[in-house]
Amino acid sequence: MAGKVKRKKWSENFSEWYNELIETAGIQDKRYPVKGMNIWLPYGLKIMRNIERFIHSEMERTGHDEVLFPALIPETEFQKEAEHIAGFEGEVFWVTHAGHDPLDIRLILRPTSETAMYSMFSLWIRSHADLPFKVYQMVNTYRYETKHTRPLIRVREISRFFEAHTAHDSFEDAERQITEDLEIFDNLAKFLAVPYIVSKRPDWDKFPGAYYSLGAEVMMPDGRTLQIGTMHNYRQNFAKAYNIQYETEEGEHEYVHQTTFGMSERLLAAVMAIHGDDSGLVLPPTIAPIQVVIVPIPKKDAEADVFAYARKIADELRTAGIRVHVDERDIRPGRKYYDWELKGVPVRIEVGPRDLEGNKAVIARRDTLTKEVVERAVIVDAIRRTFDEIMENLYSRAKALLEDHIKRVETIEEAKEVFEDRRGIVEIPWCGEEECGLRMEEELDAKMLGTPYPDETAKAPEGKRCPVCGREAKFIARFARTY
RNA sequence: GGGGCCGUGGGGUAGCUUGGUCUAUCCUCCCGGCUUGGGGUGCCGGAGACCCGGGUUCAAAUCCCGGCGGCCCCA
Incomplete structure (x- = not known):
């Protein structure tokens, strides 16, 4: 999904x-x-x-x-x-x-x-x-x-x-x-x-x-x-x-x-x-100014008052401590979806005549852009659960991005390949001498971030050599193109 | 430090080479009206720009000089 x-x-x-x-x-x-x-x-x-x-x-x-x-x-x-x-x-x-x-x-x-x-x-x-x-x-x-x-x-x-x-x-x-x-x-x-x-x-x-x-x-x-x-x-x-x-x-x-x-x-x-993604921001619910936006879907000639229904749900969420906004602007719902997706609002609730009739609501997640129909009675729990799921998904997706970009190599050539290819962070053995470190920065056209911390994790494995001087490596050094 | 590119409505752009139908294009945003409403409604109307100064010329967004501002690459 x-x-x-x-x-x-x-x-x-x-x-x-x-x-x-x-x-x-x-x-x-x-x-x-x-x-x-x-x-x-x-x-x-x-x-x-x-x-x-x-x-x-x-x-x-x-x-x-x-x-x-x-x-x-x-x-x-x-x-x-x-x-x-x-x-x-x-x-x-x-x-x-x-x-x-x-x-x-x-x-x-x-x-x-x-x-x-x-x-x-x-x-x-x-x-x-x-x-x-x-x-x-x-x-x-x-x-x-x-x-x-x-x-x-x-x-x-x-x-x-x-x-x-x-x-x-x-x-x-x-x-x-x-x-x-x-x-x-x-x-x-x-x-x-x-x-x-x-x-x-x-x-x-x-x-x-x-x-x-x-x-x-x-x-x-x-x-x-x-x-x-x-x-x-x-x-x-x-x-x-x-x-x-x-x-x-x-x-x-x-x-x-x-x-x-x-x-x-x-x-x-x-x-x-x-x-973020191609639709715009994706904010973690922890910091989103608006955590839930409710979009009422009116239908012409329908006797159901979707706006009142939306406001009632909003009150309920607000009471539960959730930052919620009802978008009552007189524009089409689709337009509102795009607007709020751009701004990264984590969860959108859509309520139309169908939902009102069935006493339900549609919950749309910003991070996955997926929708789910939930019972009105359990909506607060559903939102809270969704927040947790979003936090987990955002974290694991980002963690994968980070880990996929860390590559351990042993030679300058391998390191260069990484930077040509998809970039990221290169970890390479290093003797600890400034001269060799600066030399690698120059050859790789990258900055040395330093050695892994805490210090125990920075030691080079037995027998590894500094690719510049050939002496025994004391540390693992990290290089990257930086902002 | 060296080299290159670019300044056009609020945002993004076309036009510049070869000066003139540029009264400046298109998209977006904005304002008014009707229509519409479960993924960017459609139509009508409206507002809004050639960075600044000088020069060349009958004529400059377009060419030249200077200034100011921005961007990119290399060391």
């Missing part, structure tokens, strides 16, 4: 499909006259808010407090951590003037908030009793992207940037935080029905200033990967630059260990891309 769902354009011309859908489905308007800065439209924003609501609840569950820092950072603060500034200075927006006068100390628009937050952390964190210290914010950040911008994916204003920042009394406790971040991320991914992989980034591609960086990637329909989450362990790098110290039980002064965890509206891009 899934064969009924067409995903031709989606898979063969993903870029075009994506750009069209961003506007036709009402996610964003790209016509704002600044490159890389787009407007959130009401429908898209509602979806994003539902994703954020889940993130807020996870943050609360795990004891993070929400804060809001200013968007402007003085040049002097920005420059305190050497690697960090080197990594970002090429892409920050500067504020150099106020009115007609040049500023004494120039300001940057935050590309991320480490340098805004950490001088304050050093004031706030005094004692071991203050640790662990866990805060987060969801704000807009700015990066002057020089590559091609793409809505939600590569933008100059990230308008929904999530960043959690924590401070700990030891490396071990910071590691526990990374584990917690991964658990939060996993919950979120399940909520979105989005399967992913986690890699430890190679040293040359760490977050600027980090001890190590983890990236969570998803597989897009065209075989390229999209990073949708990152976790960094900073060790004491920033603490030393910003003098964030606490007093131990013994009265000593120690630098804190820090971590960050980041996500953005790329989460929505992933959901759109991974679950």
